[in-house]
Amino acid sequence: MKLVKQSFEKDSSGFITIVPQDKEDLWQIYNLIQKNDEVKLSTHRNVKKGSGNKVERKVMTLRLLVEDIEYTPSDEVMRIRGKSMEPNEYVPLLSYHTAEVQLNKSFTLYKPEWDEISYGIVVKSCSIDEKAEVGAVVLEEGVAHLCLVADNMTVLRNKIEKLIPRKRRGEDGGGNHDKALDKFFDMVVKTILRNFDLDRLKAVIFASPGFTAQLLFDKLMATAVREENKTVIQNKSKFIIAHSLTGYLQGLEEVLRDGKVQSKLLDTKFAREAMVFEEFQRVLNEDDGRAWYGPEECAKAVEMGAVRYLLLTDTLFRSDDINTRKHYIKMSEDVRATGGEPLIFSSLHELGKQLDMLTGEAVLLNYPVDLE
């Protein structure tokens, strides 16, 4: 994301102009915008031409009062619906419009109040650090998941499924099974070559139980040599073969925790979150009163100042109700003030999704407390 301009007033209202550059930026913007903010962006609108039924599509810049935001990570589209605030010759005041946020087009966001969290998102996503995006293929015989992993999101690009016949007596050397498996690897390799931009990705992880990942890598290399695919051969060192205990997406979490893979990723946010979450689960199992989840329990724990880690998902901050958002911001600040550490999990990652199912907030305390 590029920051073009920013201006704030004393009452911390103000605006920023930014240029989103990739789909992760869209996600950040999604977390940034709230109901009753105003946005200014260039958009298309169908306008009646003359008296007939002819409609013309016009490009224009509109300023909208946000009512609703919609975001689909797998399609990389974000739409904002709102009422126009600055009338022009085609659009009257307070007329409804839905605009799609476009990549590489500037975009201005006016907020009545910029708080620590929202400004933090802007600063962080505009930092010049190169972004680490990693490709990953989590697979087992007959099913493969191709995903892209960035700092704040895991996106499933393709799921490939193929029926692999099991072995049967009297088929020496595997017969149908080996043939079908070979075809399956072929499909996966083709999908990888079509969907992964190997030059741009930091690394590509193949993870599976058993030997499947290694076999896929061998197949990919064999295909590359046969087709003289220079991109693959030049990027050979980017591939990491890892072991996971399942071929489903949750296997990825296990792989990303692995040190061998970690060192290839620039950002360690995910690793830290994974570590704290694991610790939380472990303590919860011991049941010594140091791990709690749920809104009331967390609020009580923060009040006591006993919190070491506060685990929140970004879903909580996306609430339409300003007071809810303020409540969580205050909680984070209080935790920091008493020497604890607030962590905000992205709900587009596996861990964030798990935390979401656990009411979205959890605490790990310094000492045991009975909150029930």
Place this chain on the structure above:
Amino acid sequence: MSMKQAELIEKIKQEEQNQAKKSVSLVVVGHVDAGKSTLMGRILYELGELSEKEKTANERGSQKVGKSSFALAWGLDALGDERDRGVTIDIATSHFDTANRAFTLLDAPGHQDFIPNMISGASQADLALLVVDASPGEFEAGFDRGGQTREHALLVRALGVRELIVGVNKMDVVEWSQDRFEDIQDSMRPFLQAAGFAQEKTMFVPVAAMAGVNLVHGDEPKLKSWYNGPTLVDILDKVEVPRRPIDTPLRYPISNVFKGQSAVSSGVGVSGRLCSGVVQVGERLRIVPGDETAVVRTIERDEETVPYASAGQNVNLYLAGIDPIHLNIGSVLCPLSDLVPLATKFTAQILVFDIAFPLIAGVPLELFHHSNNVPATLSKLISVIGKGTAAKQNPRVLQKGVQAEVEITLRAPTQSSNARAPVIPLEPAHINKEMGRILLRRGGETVAAGVVIAIDG
């Protein structure tokens, strides 16, 4: 020439009473490299199921790649990868007969990574043979935490197997030491009992698979000096045959889909085990999930064609009028009039195993049901039934060893909201016991087993 369902059921019931050889499914489980495939290869050879010609070919083949000790296992390990690496990856199905029983043999992989395949095999079995390695250090490696011996025993029990035979293998390595045999027996008995196997239903038998001692014949002087019990095949010959639910509607979970290649069995073939009910040639069946139907053209049992099959039997069905694209491993074949329900969300009663991390709502799990293996999550913790205490409603967390009622939801693979919700065919256990058993695993560890109580949607 098809019969009415009721007549057929009557006929099968009569036959079962008169039948000399009762059919039983046996799954062979145990820690990796305990010698499961070798042991079964040896039994098949001694009982004449594996021809001299095949055996010689395997001996020659394995010698060529410098793995001559795997010659017997090659009788079951047919995949290229299995032979290259000397480890079983997938279930091998075979059959053999003893004097009074006809066995369907399921040889399971022992390696931790292939437990999903092992579960698919064990869910088709009545009886389990747990193979342990008696050689110094190896038994301990397989039995202590992290070894597969414990997990396999728990799994087969959770999948409904009540009778267990423990084959203490590689006794020749420890010079047929009676002390070693008894040591192993003493350390395993308490665990097996805790796992739910009745004392009188667990038999221990010392064997040496490679040399073929005490499998069919027990003529080893060192063994005879202290052991006068039955051989492994003698024990197998006397196992109890469970009652089969043939009166309930047909449920046939597919464990494999393949293309038949011989003249009688061409076309689309599926294999699996009838959980309940009966099926006959010419019957039209529905494939669940999906809207497709198919007609049963041929039924093949132990490589012979038969006119009908009943609950408890492992058979191959060759189907007509269906594109193989509609047949998936894990789908269930059932009669048109009585379909198995589909579930995305259901309530189950589970027993939590000895786990390192607790189960909390939202934890990602894999749900195993017959050959199905799908991502799922605990969406609600309803209550915990403690040992001797009153049930606790809405628990925060499920610790190890507790029994609990939970709501389980299958997870959609993508984030986009318009994706179809995943479904699997399931039935509450009080309607059909075998269709109601589930296993839950997390990251390569089996965390809980249980039964479906109700389907919620």
